[in-house]
Amino acid sequence: MVSDSPSAAVPAISIENLRFQYGEKQVIHDVTLDIPSREITAFIGPSGCGKSTLLRCFNRINDRIPGARVTGGSIRVAGIDIARPDLDLQTLRRRVGMVFQKWNPFPKSIFDNVAYGLRIHGEKDRSALEERVEYCLRRVALWDDVKDRLKSSAFGLSGGQQQRLCIARTIATRPDIILMDEPCSALDPLSTLKIEELLLELKNDYTIVIVTHNLAQASRCSDKTAFFFLGKLIEHGPTTKIFTKPDQQQTESYVSGAFG
Amino acid sequence: MPDSPTPTSVPADHPFRRKGRSTDGLFRAFFAGNAGLTIVILVLIIVFLVREGAGFFPDYRKELVLYRKAGLEFVDLSRKDLTAHEQMSSLLNRAYYAQVNAACRTEFQRSQEVSAVISYVSDAVAPAQSALERVQERAGEEGVPKELQDSLSAKYKELLAAALAGKPGEGLPPTPHLSSEERRQLLSELEARDPLSSDDPPLVVALQEQLSAKQEQASAPLADFRAAIDAFADASLDLDTLVAETGDTVKATKEAATLHEIEIEKRATLLKAAASAKTEEAKAQFETEARESVTTEPVEFKTALQPVLDRTPDFKAANAALAAALAEVQRKLPASLEDPKAGRYLSAFRKAAGEYERELSDTVPAMAAWKHDAPVGLGSTIMGFITGRDWITGGEWQDFYGIVPLFTGSLLIAVIALSLAIPLGVGAAIYTNQLAGPGEQKFIKPTIEFLQAIPSVVLGFLGIAVLGTILQETSMKDAFSWVPGFPIQQRLNMFTAGCLLGLMAIPTIFSLSEDALNNVPSAFAEASDALGASKLQTIFRVVLPAAISGILAAVLLGLGRVIGETMVVLLVAGNRIEIPDFTEGLGVFFQPAHTLTGIIAQELGEVPFGSVHYRALFVVGMILFAIVLSINWTAQRLLHKFRIGHD
Numbered sequence: 001m002v003s004d005s006p007s008a009a010v011p012a013i014s015i016e017n018l019r020f021q022y023g024e025k026q027v028i029h030d031v032t033l034d035i036p037s038r039e040i041t042a043f044i045g046p047s048g049c050g051k052s053t054l055l056r057c058f059n060r061i062n063d064r065i066p067g068a069r070v071t072g073g074s075i076r077v078a079g080i081d082i083a084r085p086d087l088d089l090q091t092l093r094r095r096v097g098m099v100f101q102k103w104n105p106f107p108k109s110i111f112d113n114v115a116y117g118l119r120i121h122g123e124k125d126r127s128a129l130e131e132r133v134e135y136c137l138r139r140v141a142l143w144d145d146v147k148d149r150l151k152s153s154a155f156g157l158s159g160g161q162q163q164r165l166c167i168a169r170t171i172a173t174r175p176d177i178i179l180m181d182e183p184c185s186a187l188d189p190l191s192t193l194k195i196e197e198l199l200l201e202l203k204n205d206y207t208i209v210i211v212t213h214n215l216a217q218a219s220r221c222s223d224k225t226a227f228f229f230l231g232k233l234i235e236h237g238p239t240t241k242i243f244t245k246p247d248q249q250q251t252e253s254y255v256s257g258a259f260g
Numbered sequence: 261m262p263d264s265p266t267p268t269s270v271p272a273d274h275p276f277r278r279k280g281r282s283t284d285g286l287f288r289a290f291f292a293g294n295a296g297l298t299i300v301i302l303v304l305i306i307v308f309l310v311r312e313g314a315g316f317f318p319d320y321r322k323e324l325v326l327y328r329k330a331g332l333e334f335v336d337l338s339r340k341d342l343t344a345h346e347q348m349s350s351l352l353n354r355a356y357y358a359q360v361n362a363a364c365r366t367e368f369q370r371s372q373e374v375s376a377v378i379s380y381v382s383d384a385v386a387p388a389q390s391a392l393e394r395v396q397e398r399a400g401e402e403g404v405p406k407e408l409q410d411s412l413s414a415k416y417k418e419l420l421a422a423a424l425a426g427k428p429g430e431g432l433p434p435t436p437h438l439s440s441e442e443r444r445q446l447l448s449e450l451e452a453r454d455p456l457s458s459d460d461p462p463l464v465v466a467l468q469e470q471l472s473a474k475q476e477q478a479s480a481p482l483a484d485f486r487a488a489i490d491a492f493a494d495a496s497l498d499l500d501t502l503v504a505e506t507g508d509t510v511k512a513t514k515e516a517a518t519l520h521e522i523e524i525e526k527r528a529t530l531l532k533a534a535a536s537a538k539t540e541e542a543k544a545q546f547e548t549e550a551r552e553s554v555t556t557e558p559v560e561f562k563t564a565l566q567p568v569l570d571r572t573p574d575f576k577a578a579n580a581a582l583a584a585a586l587a588e589v590q591r592k593l594p595a596s597l598e599d600p601k602a603g604r605y606l607s608a609f610r611k612a613a614g615e616y617e618r619e620l621s622d623t624v625p626a627m628a629a630w631k632h633d634a635p636v637g638l639g640s641t642i643m644g645f646i647t648g649r650d651w652i653t654g655g656e657w658q659d660f661y662g663i664v665p666l667f668t669g670s671l672l673i674a675v676i677a678l679s680l681a682i683p684l685g686v687g688a689a690i691y692t693n694q695l696a697g698p699g700e701q702k703f704i705k706p707t708i709e710f711l712q713a714i715p716s717v718v719l720g721f722l723g724i725a726v727l728g729t730i731l732q733e734t735s736m737k738d739a740f741s742w743v744p745g746f747p748i749q750q751r752l753n754m755f756t757a758g759c760l761l762g763l764m765a766i767p768t769i770f771s772l773s774e775d776a777l778n779n780v781p782s783a784f785a786e787a788s789d790a791l792g793a794s795k796l797q798t799i800f801r802v803v804l805p806a807a808i809s810g811i812l813a814a815v816l817l818g819l820g821r822v823i824g825e826t827m828v829v830l831l832v833a834g835n836r837i838e839i840p841d842f843t844e845g846l847g848v849f850f851q852p853a854h855t856l857t858g859i860i861a862q863e864l865g866e867v868p869f870g871s872v873h874y875r876a877l878f879v880v881g882m883i884l885f886a887i888v889l890s891i892n893w894t895a896q897r898l899l900h901k902f903r904i905g906h907d
Contacts, residue, residue, distance in 0.1 A: 061790055066698070094792035104783035107806050117791040120801065166787070173791060 012037040012177055012207040017073035027053050031233045040208045042222035049228040051211050055179050059096040097175035101182040103162040105154035110146050113154050117173035136168040160191025180210040196221050219243045227251045313882045316875035321641040327658050329632050330514035331565045335506050337626050338575055342499055344616050349493040355605035362599035363478035367471040373435040374464055380433055381450050384423030388416035389455050416455050488592035495585030499578035506568045513564040523554045565632055576624055583620050608843045651837045653873050661876040665839045669853030676758025677765055677822045685769030693777040694799050712767040720831030723760045728752055745847025752834035755849045760828045765818035776810025809898045816895035820888045826857040856884045
């Protein structure tokens with residue numbers, strides 16, 4: 001756990017005038033946004049509006065993509081500009097966990113999947129690992145289903161279970177922030193419901209940013225909502241306000257289902 | 261369906277009506293024919309292999325029966341002891357000379373260094389010197405014209421001075437074991453040498469004297485050891501004579517039996533021809549020839565063998581003499597030798613002594629139990645082929661077809677090749693796929709795959725001309741004397757062959773490993789990155805384990821390539837049909853060997869069609885086929901498992 005526990009007053013992530021390009025194509029235009037701690041912030045908007053790209057900037061996982069680069073502005077996580085060249089990327093990613101759209105457990109056992117993050121950060125003590133794995137699996141409500149087959153392959157689980165396993169894997173390294181990139185888009189409604197319940201339970205300890213196409217999901221789970229359109233942040237604010245009486249015409253059209 | 265029934269054909273003027281005949285069937289038949297023909301050819305190849313090879317075991321069995329009946333096997337019981345005895349005395353001799361040479365090592369090196377300098381200088385002045393010699397020879401009584409003599413002498417001096425100054429930048433060959441005074445002396449002696457004298461400079465003579473004195477001095481304390489070795493070696497003389505004498509007898513029996521059989525066969529052929537002859541005349545002719553064709557009596561094996569069996573007491577006595585000599589020499593051996601190499605030979609002797617003693621004591625009971633008419637089973641023939649330690653062909657005595665030496669050669673070479681190709685191939689694949697930039701990828705991949713385009717005979721040529729020579733020269737250097745097996749005795753050996761085969765396997769292993777790594781979904785690496793893993797952690801903990809079965813398949817296919825490769829091993833492996841001497845430890849890899857593939861390539865062109873030897877080579881081919889087939893099959897299974905692993 002982090003020693004200087006961030007208070008609600010200080011934003012977990014603050015974005016200033018961020019511009020981002022894939023090659024020559026500008027996909028994010030001057031976005032400025034603060035993401036508050038210990039809350040769920042939902043990014044909504046039609047496909048290709050840059051919301052996933054923005055999310056993937058927060059842990060610099062976009063570095064993996066050749067030609068993708070920030071061309072202006074800054075992102076601060078825990079008060080530090082993450083573009084600085086002397087930043088320890090591994091520690092950043094440890095504190096800013098990520099859950100992907102398509103569940104992607106490793107081709108390893110269930111136990112090894114959850115323990116992976118701990119092991120790469122140097123944890124060798126078997127009992128500490130076991131304790132943490134059990135805690136994480138309980139946290140995602142998977143423990144009772146898998147406690148008898150921790151040694152079997154993670155691929156034997158159902159889609160929803162695999163996604164929850166990925167969440168357990170993410171929280172195992174004790175992040176402050178969890179980024180979720182459409183975590184339920186490939187899941188059936190029942191599994192989606194379970195994940196949503198999990199999100200509400202997790203937000204007491206973690207700052208969660210979720211990208212979703214499912215407007216109902218955003219309105220059900222999130223505290224704050226940000227609406228993006230064509231790479232621009234159109235409007236953001238408390239979820240109830242965005243969904244009931246938004247300031248912008250475009251937001252109103254989108255949340256009412258006129259386009260998108 | 262609506263009210264009207266389904267018509268049997270589309271009405272002629274309807275747009276759905278098919279126009280003309282379809283050529284689909286034709287194309288189908290063409291492609292099916294191609295696939296079918298390929299499979300038929302494969303089946304024919306297998307049938308051919310099996311048909312040619314299957315006759316081997318009965319034929320070989322017939323040979324072994326004759327080998328036993330004629331008594332060759334009986335003589336071989338003792339001959340085996342003789343061979344073992346020779347090997348044992350050679351071990352002792354090697355220990356002795358290793359000890360003596362180690363003591364004289366410095367003197368030997370000094371002498372060699374001086375020779376190197378002298379030969380360098382002599383080469384340099386050779387043109388002027390030989391010219392001087394020639395004019396001297398032709399000069400006759402009035403002597404050489406003075407100006408010619410002077411000009412040649414001047415030329416000689418000039419060359420000599422240049423030679424003594426040394427090569428530009430390098431100087432004369434180094435003499436690290438000579439003192440600077442000795443070196444100076446050597447150079448001045450060389451300078452003062454008369455161009456026409458062929459005497460060695462005094463320093464050389466002195467050094468040679470030093471060397472022989474040192475040799476004498478070193479061997480003096482070993483005199484007892486020397487005497488023991490000689491006594492041990494001489495102990496086999498009786499048995500040697502005995503084996504030679506009885507060997508001649510049984511060989512004559514075997515030859516007579518073979519000749520008789522050939523004649524019988526000829527008669528049968530003639531009689532068959534007579535039976536189908538067209539005219540009475542021809543028939544009579546054939547029958548006469550058939551009657552005359554058998555000129556020899558059938559061999560009475562028992563009688564022929566009796567004189568050999570009668571000498572059994574002599575064999576026993578000779579055997580006892582060997583055992584006594586062994587006991588004697590063991591008592592007299594020095595407890596240890598100073599030089600580590602000599603010590604190794606000595607302890608190898610001690611280790612082998614027990615085995616040899618058992619072998620000796622087994623011989624007499626084996627001779628007593630031996631029967632010339634005991635049957636040779638087909639099973640023991642097959643076992644003799646699979647576990648046989650000798651592959652001896654074209655000899656006067658008896659041909660043996662044992663696959664073990666060839667198999668061991670192939671296996672050891674494959675081990676060398678893979679231990680070179682796996683790190684290089686897989687390592688390069690990891691680098692290219694995971695760490696290299698796009699520009700490097702574009703360069704590395706085609707370059708490594710280009711290796712595959714080099715014909716194996718060219719690689720073999722490289723192995724003989726370059727690698728073998730460099731390796732041997734390097735192994736002579738003092739700095740590498742700690743490497744097991746150095747200095748290398750044979751320029752062509754398993755290590756050279758293994759290196760080249762490794763080179764040939766690298767592209768296979770590299771390309772397939774690279775594919776396997778490429779097939780690992782990037783989501784795994786992404787998830788690992790997002791958890792804060794470093795690049796290397798991601799590679800070694802996620803990507804590599806996920807690709808491991810594909811990489812294993814790549815290695816297996818590389819192995820298949822190595823085992824099946826012929827040209828390189830034939831050219832480079834040294835082609836000695838013998839089980840390598842494993843007592844040398846890792847040095848075993850620097851011995852020459854023959855391989856399953858090489859033996860076929862080398863011998864198939866020379867054997868008579870249909871002979872036992874010919875069929876034996878086909879069986880070797882079948883075994884090779886089975887090995888490579890099972891390797892490739894396993895690799896395919898692994899690849900398949902790998903592909904469905906992520907669904």
